[in-house]
Amino acid sequence: MENANGLFKEMYGSVGSFLFIVKTAIGSEKRVADEMYARLHGSGSLTALQDDVMSILHPPSMRGYVFVESSALHHVEKLIGRSGGRDPKARRGLNQTPLKNAKTVLPGEAPLQDILPYLEPKAVTSGIEVGCIVEIVTGAFKGEKARVISVAELKEEVSMELYEQPIPMTLNMRGDHVRVVERVGE
Numbered sequence: 119m120e121n122a123n124g125l126f127k128e129m130y131g132s133v134g135s136f137l138f139i140v141k142t143a144i145g146s147e148k149r150v151a152d153e154m155y156a157r158l159h160g161s162g163s164l165t166a167l168q169d170d171v172m173s174i175l176h177p178p179s180m181r182g183y184v185f186v187e188s189s190a191l192h193h194v195e196k197l198i199g200r201s202g203g204r205d206p207k208a209r210r211g212l213n214q215t216p217l218k219n220a221k222t223v224l225p226g227e228a229p230l231q232d233i234l235p236y237l238e239p240k241a242v243t244s245g246i247e248v249g250c251i252v253e254i255v256t257g258a259f260k261g262e263k264a265r266v267i268s269v270a271e272l273k274e275e276v277s278m279e280l281y282e283q284p285i286p287m288t289l290n291m292r293g294d295h296v297r298v299v300e301r302v303g304e
Contacts, residue, residue, distance in 0.1 A: 136187070136227040137187050137230060138185070138186050138187075138188055138191060138194045138223055138224070138227060138228065139184075139185060139186075139228050140183065140185075140194065140220055140222070140223050141182060141183060141223075142182055142219050142221060143182070143219040143221070144182045146219040147181065147183065147184050148176060149219060150198075150217060150219050150220045151176045153217055154171075154174050154186070154197055154220075155174055157197060157217075158174075167193055167197060170188055170189045170190065171187070171188045171193055172188065172189075173186070173187040174187075177236040177237060179236055179240060180236050184220075191223060197217075198217040198220040199215055199220075200220065200223070241274060242293035242294045243269050243271055243274050243275075243293035245298060246266060246293060246298055247269065247301070248269060249265065250265070250266045250299075250301055250302055251264070251265055251298075251300035252266055252278060252297060252298055252299060253297050254291065255297050257291070257295060259280065259289065262280055262282065263282055263299065264279055265279050265281050267288065269293075274292060274294075275290055275291065275292060275293065276290070276291055276292075277289070277290050278296070
């Protein structure tokens, strides 16, 4: 824990800020983060919170959650318009409209050490191995299945051979255009 505090001080100095996790509806993380930003930087009453809310981020690998760096929990609750969950009785006098798809702020601060792995970019081709069966999710061959022949990590490209076609065909596609259906060891 001391290592995380040292890293936090190294990154931010003596600024008193904490990371809070806002639970959202799955698939609406970007919308919630954009709406939070709009509430802070618009012309409404929440512009006073700009000094208290330092950053808003949503890692694509973590669905259903948005991270907010703020000086206190009540600033985040005020930003999303909810306190104590979705129950209107528990809103404790918050007079702004609750943010759609933002459910609640999880209690307590999130340690920076636990969040750092989600902030590091992950290669598009990670998890794709030679011999895997993949499904093409975009393009002219959408819905077709193929067997992976090679993976180019630097180019983030996958070479594969369509195997449900009468004529075997080799394709090169970006790693985010395919989805692994069956792994090698299965």
